[in-house]
Amino acid sequence: MLAPQTIETVKATAPAIQANAAAIGNRFYEMLFEKAPELRNMFNQTNQETGVQPEALAYSVYQAGANIDRLKELRPTIERIAEKHRALDVRPEHYGLVGETLLEAVEEVLGDAATPEILDAWGEAYHALADIFIQKEAVKYEEVEAARGGWTGYxxxxxxxxxxxxxxxxxxxxxxxxxxxxxxxxxxxxxxxxxxxxxxxxxxxxxxxxxxxxxxxxxxxxxxxxxxxxxxxxxxxxxxxxxxxxxxxxxxxxxxxGEFVIETEEMPIVLISGGVGITPMMSMLNTLVQEDTKRNVTFIHAADSSKVHAMKARVEQLADTYSNIEAYTCYSAPTENDRTHRMFDKEGFIDADWLETVLPEEQADFYFCGPIPFMKVVNEILKDRGVPAERRHYEVFGPESTIE
Ligand code: FAD
Structure with missing residues (x-):
């Protein structure tokens, strides 16, 4: 348990971390890779170059600090990150070096503002969180090792x-x-x-x-x-x-x-994808069919045109075969052939008015995946429609970040 004074200090200084997120993230990774060059093999180096990863890391640190007294709210994020860590073979021994380097980066970027009291408080908070991750990941390693057909490592x-x-x-x-x-x-x-x-x-x-x-x-x-x-x-x-x-x-x-999985409720389910975001949706759709689901399934896919529309024939075949499956397509740049053969239901991007015409009227579970701007739009539309957060499930094809 963290002392009340530690919690107060961490929460009060979290905004300063957020304001300096990019600088702290960049400095952290520079120092980390200087100390342990072999860790470059574990981190996506393109995301380092584009700056996406450093910002994502510093944002996570800020989030953790700002919510240090409400860790329950961070539970879904912690679960997602722990799953990624297990997949990347992150081990308890990595946490010490990461924590030490993070504090050094904070100290360097914040300068005199990072008093010893502040650094101590963040150090304690980091260790408390690291313990949570280490314990969760230990369970995940054990589960995947023990399961039939499971394995750890590569x-x-x-x-x-x-x-x-x-x-x-x-x-x-x-x-x-x-x-x-x-x-x-x-x-x-x-x-x-x-x-x-x-x-x-x-x-x-x-x-x-x-x-x-x-x-x-x-x-x-x-x-x-x-x-x-x-x-x-x-x-x-x-x-x-x-x-x-x-x-x-x-x-x-x-x-x-991964934590982006179908939850078991028996209500209509809507799968919305953009571009290659179709992949988890196809797994879900094929699974629902395999399980002979009685749920009403609405499958919506957005792509530029039929040229880049993957798995189109399979989705059409399922929608033709099963009366409880409906499929809709949006093309933002249809070809002449797409127009001639009317290969899509909507031209342009997904928008609220069009979605209203195809979504089930009753409550439904929503799963969506695609480029971040696409998911932001979908999320806003669903929020406006009154779909609560626990029915809006999504996967980001990149470092941990939010679309809220
Ligand atoms: P990278 O080399 O990582 O480059 C990524 C992008 O950055 C490219 O567009 C590149 O042009 C650009 N870039 C490179 N250098 C710079 C620079 N200096 N400045 C600016 N831009 C630059 N992908 C799929 O195809 N199918 C999936 O099913 C899928 N599922 C995923 C699931 C999850 C949970 C996650 C997190 C990601 C998933 N992805 C999926 C994405 C996938 O992991 C890779 O990110 C993707 O394949 C790109 O990797 P890459 O090595 O080809 O590109």
Missing amino acids: RPFYVAEKVPESDVITSFYLKPQDGEAIIPQQPGQYLTLQADIEGEPYTHMRHYSLSDAPNENYYRISVKREDPENGNPAGIVSNYLHRDVNEGDVLLFAAPA
Whole structure:
């Protein structure tokens, strides 16, 4: 338990951390990688370069400080981060160095404002939180180790099939090289790839949502090729997978992780995706079908056009076969052929007026995934519609951040 004075000091100084988030985050990672260069293999180096990761880290520190007396409210965030840590093989011994370096970064950036009293209070708060993570992660490691077909660390899988799904998305069917069982994922969970790419100075870790229903034979991930755009370089791992990885090749993956999973209530369910955000939605849709669900399912997908619309035929087939499944498509840049054959239900971006025409009238559970601006819009529309937070579930395809 933290002393009341410690809690007060941490809460009072959290805004200063927020105001200096980028500087603290940048300095933290610089110092961390100086002390332990091998940790570059564990952190996404592109997110370092773009500054996304340093800001996300400092934001999390601020959030933790501002809510240090209401940790219950942080529970979903703590669960999500602990799942990522387990997938990235974060271990108790990492916490000491991270905590020490974080305090050094805060001290350096805040200068004289970071008095010994303030630094001590943040140190205590960090250790209290670190203990929570270490305990949670220990349970997760144990669970995944003990489960039939489960494993810790990284397990070799060979690519059994490589299947293009659109001009930019390709699926990889993965089977364990050891031929043993695999733990079925919960629909919505992701695998974490540890990619050792020739010519790259570091190992690259990337998360990929599983895109098919759980089963005991294979996992499927579906990856969008991130092309160079607006002067930014091509995505490292997605291009490696599309270009260099072929059937028979072996890749290393951590066991399925993630908290973005279907909850069991028997009410209508709405799955909304943008672009490659379709992957966890397909896993959920295929699972609902596999379980012969009686729930009404509304599947809404937004893409530029049919050229980049993955898994279209499968969704259409399910909507044609099952009377309780409805599917709708929004294209923001339809081709002439899309127009001629009326391949979409709405032209342009998803908006409130159109959603109103396709959403179920009764209460529903909402799951959504896509680019951050897309999810912000969807979230706002659902909030305006009165959908409570516990029925709005979403996954961010990037470092921990909020869309609220
Ligand atoms: P990176 O090299 O990481 O680059 C990412 C982007 O940054 C690129 O667009 C690149 O152009 C740009 N960039 C690079 N350098 C700079 C720079 N200096 N300045 C500005 N911009 C720059 N992806 C999928 O395709 N399918 C999935 O199912 C999927 N599921 C995910 C699930 C989760 C839980 C998470 C967190 C992510 C998921 N992702 C998924 C995203 C995936 O993990 C990768 O982030 C994605 O494949 C891009 O990785 P990359 O190595 O190709 O690109």
